[in-house]
Amino acid sequence: MTELTELGVAQIRDGVANGDFSAVEVATAFNANVAAAQEALNAFIIATPEKAIEAAQATDAKRARGEALGKMGGVPIGMKDLFATFDVQTTAASHMLEGFKPQYESTVSQKLWDAGAGMLGKLNLDQFAMGSSNETSYFGNVISPWKRNDGGNAALAPGGSSGGSSSALAARLCPAATGTDTGGSIRQPAAFTGTTGIKPTYGRCSRWGVVAFASSLDQAGPMARSVQDCAIMLEAMAGFDAKDSTSLDMPVPNWEAALSGDMKGKKVGIPKEYRVDGLDEDVAKSWDDGIAWLKDAGAEIVEISLPHTKYALPTYYIIAPAEASSNLARYDGVRYGLRDLPDGANLQDMYAATRAAGFGPEVKRRILIGTYVLSAGFYDAYYTQAQKVRALIAQDFAKAFEQCDVILAPTAPSAAFGLGENVDDPLKMYLNDVFAVPASLAGLPAMSVPAGLNREGLPLGLQVIGKAFDEQGVLNAGLAIEARAQFSAKPEKWW
Amino acid sequence: MSVDTATVAKIASLARIKVSEAEIEAMVPELNGILAWVEQLGEVDTSQVEPMTAVIPNTLRLRDDVIDADPLTGGDKRDAVLANAPAAEHGFFGVPKVIE
Numbered sequence: 001m002t003e004l005t006e007l008g009v010a011q012i013r014d015g016v017a018n019g020d021f022s023a024v025e026v027a028t029a030f031n032a033n034v035a036a037a038q039e040a041l042n043a044f045i046i047a048t049p050e051k052a053i054e055a056a057q058a059t060d061a062k063r064a065r066g067e068a069l070g071k072m073g074g075v076p077i078g079m080k081d082l083f084a085t086f087d088v089q090t091t092a093a094s095h096m097l098e099g100f101k102p103q104y105e106s107t108v109s110q111k112l113w114d115a116g117a118g119m120l121g122k123l124n125l126d127q128f129a130m131g132s133s134n135e136t137s138y139f140g141n142v143i144s145p146w147k148r149n150d151g152g153n154a155a156l157a158p159g160g161s162s163g164g165s166s167s168a169l170a171a172r173l174c175p176a177a178t179g180t181d182t183g184g185s186i187r188q189p190a191a192f193t194g195t196t197g198i199k200p201t202y203g204r205c206s207r208w209g210v211v212a213f214a215s216s217l218d219q220a221g222p223m224a225r226s227v228q229d230c231a232i233m234l235e236a237m238a239g240f241d242a243k244d245s246t247s248l249d250m251p252v253p254n255w256e257a258a259l260s261g262d263m264k265g266k267k268v269g270i271p272k273e274y275r276v277d278g279l280d281e282d283v284a285k286s287w288d289d290g291i292a293w294l295k296d297a298g299a300e301i302v303e304i305s306l307p308h309t310k311y312a313l314p315t316y317y318i319i320a321p322a323e324a325s326s327n328l329a330r331y332d333g334v335r336y337g338l339r340d341l342p343d344g345a346n347l348q349d350m351y352a353a354t355r356a357a358g359f360g361p362e363v364k365r366r367i368l369i370g371t372y373v374l375s376a377g378f379y380d381a382y383y384t385q386a387q388k389v390r391a392l393i394a395q396d397f398a399k400a401f402e403q404c405d406v407i408l409a410p411t412a413p414s415a416a417f418g419l420g421e422n423v424d425d426p427l428k429m430y431l432n433d434v435f436a437v438p439a440s441l442a443g444l445p446a447m448s449v450p451a452g453l454n455r456e457g458l459p460l461g462l463q464v465i466g467k468a469f470d471e472q473g474v475l476n477a478g479l480a481i482e483a484r485a486q487f488s489a490k491p492e493k494w495w
Numbered sequence: 496m497s498v499d500t501a502t503v504a505k506i507a508s509l510a511r512i513k514v515s516e517a518e519i520e521a522m523v524p525e526l527n528g529i530l531a532w533v534e535q536l537g538e539v540d541t542s543q544v545e546p547m548t549a550v551i552p553n554t555l556r557l558r559d560d561v562i563d564a565d566p567l568t569g570g571d572k573r574d575a576v577l578a579n580a581p582a583a584e585h586g587f588f589g590v591p592k593v594i595e
Contacts, residue, residue: 103579332511352512359512365525368510381496387547394550
């Protein structure tokens with residue numbers, strides 16, 4: 001029998017349902033992998049093996065009683081530590097929330113538990129989801145299990161902000177994990193680690209109980225090792241929630257049942273603006289491969305134009321910090337989280353000292369940028385202008401989708417980089433999300449699927465962007481790519 | 496537009512983040528680099544464009560006017576609300592004295 005930790009969501013769900021193995025056996029196997037990798041990869045902030053076992057026992061008991069096991073029945077997962085979990089420390093990878101134990105459960109995590117999933121632990125991430133390399137966590141860097149094939153031993157970034165999720169998936173510490181995507185935080189880490197992740201249409205997954213970063217952009221989604229597994233998990237996560245004012249009041253389609261890699265009659269748009277000067281050769285080649293694969297699947301390829309692409313990143317770096325500065329105002333040392341009260345300090349001093357001690361440098365940088373662009377006299381020049389350009393970016397997509405059904409592009413401009421390579425230059429780090437941010441600004445569903453390895457032996461991802469509410473179209477194109485890329489590489493175990 | 500040390504100190508004060516003079520010195524060029532880069536948005540003609548207010552068209556709902564319609568977000572949650580407070584006292588949030 002294959003090792004249980006090599007199995008994906010569908011295989012575990014079906015295997016448990018068929019009685020090929022028990023849910024407890026599966027949870028036990030993943031718990032062992034989590035514990036063995038913790039020191040080397042630091043993918044989890046805390047492990048919760050007892051929670052995984054408890055959920056597995058419940059699933060096994062249900063099976064013994066002949067009850068339905070749920071969409072995720074018997075599947076243990078990693079939970080990004082941005083989701084509030086009842087009485088289990090929830091930190092957003094910050095010192096500010098160290099020790100915070102929510103007295104409620106986020107809607108998305110509750111739905112996953114209701115669907116039969118169990119929790120292996122809380123996954124590390126960039127602090128408050130701000131970063132592209134998982135180097136801003138208060139709890140230390142997450143290390144990618146991948147290594148370059150140059151014989152060197154450089155530690156590589158798993159991407160960010162869902163870097164704990166991506167590292168854990170690639171290292172077989174979990175079969176699936178939650179992610180959140182504000183400007184690429186599901187897709188870029190998936191691309192860096194040879195894993196698969198989808199950010200659904202804005203509003204599909206409830207934001208209730210997800211630590212807020214930039215509320216008009218934040219969207220949860222699944223990360224796994226196959227398109228089918230993402231479809232299954234997204235079904236479990238999505239759905240209307242009255243507690244989130246921007247939640248979509250629409251039925252959740254049965255994405256898994258409607259999966260089809262047949263692209264006959266579909267048009268795939270190739271945005272010419274994404275073919276930037278100096279595009280990495282291997283990335284360009286993987287994009288060409290993707291085009292060939294979708295043609296082979298029966299699709300017609302059309303060139304499209306998204307003329308405001310170059311303005312997407314600067315737009316994002318006004319809107320996201322502006323919303324962050326507002327959202328993070330709640331951390332005041334009064335209601336929850338850290339309090340730093342210097343001797344003789346008054347209330348104002350306490351706020352300032354608490355926030356100085358509780359936030360890391362990147363979080364402070366973004367709060368200050370956000371405070372500046374929202375301040376009197378600058379609001380129109382920065383924030384209003386950014387919201388206007390954002391409207392133009394969304395219009396670009398709307399026009400493009402008159403000519404095509406889905407858009408194909410690279411996920412990231414390069415493969416994984418080494419830890420420390422980009423930390424001194426915030427702008428260089430921000431450029432990592434150049435291909436991911438436009439779909440976020442337009443609220444569109446987008447997914448990353450592994451395309452192959454580059455010359456250094458590192459995974460590259462292809463991105464499929466779809467129309468609003470058309471997760472099915474995105475998943476189907478992803479499936480067509482997956483079937484032809486035949487990506488089976490996995491990192492050689494060194495941890 | 497660019498920021499100087501006085502402006503950074505002012506923003507930090509507005510954001511209620513205590514920063515040292517050395518930190519301010521370090522932040523000035525960083526923030527100016529980011530601001531100079533985002534200012535390229537100024538070259539986009541947006542005279543005919545309405546700023547985006549909702550990324551996916553949606554109407555804000557009103558919930559039914561019922562007490563505790565959702566027990567999760569309804570009342571009678573004092574202890575849960577205070578459970579993570581750094582200094583809860585007598586059923587209240589404790590803060591340093593604010594009246595002299």
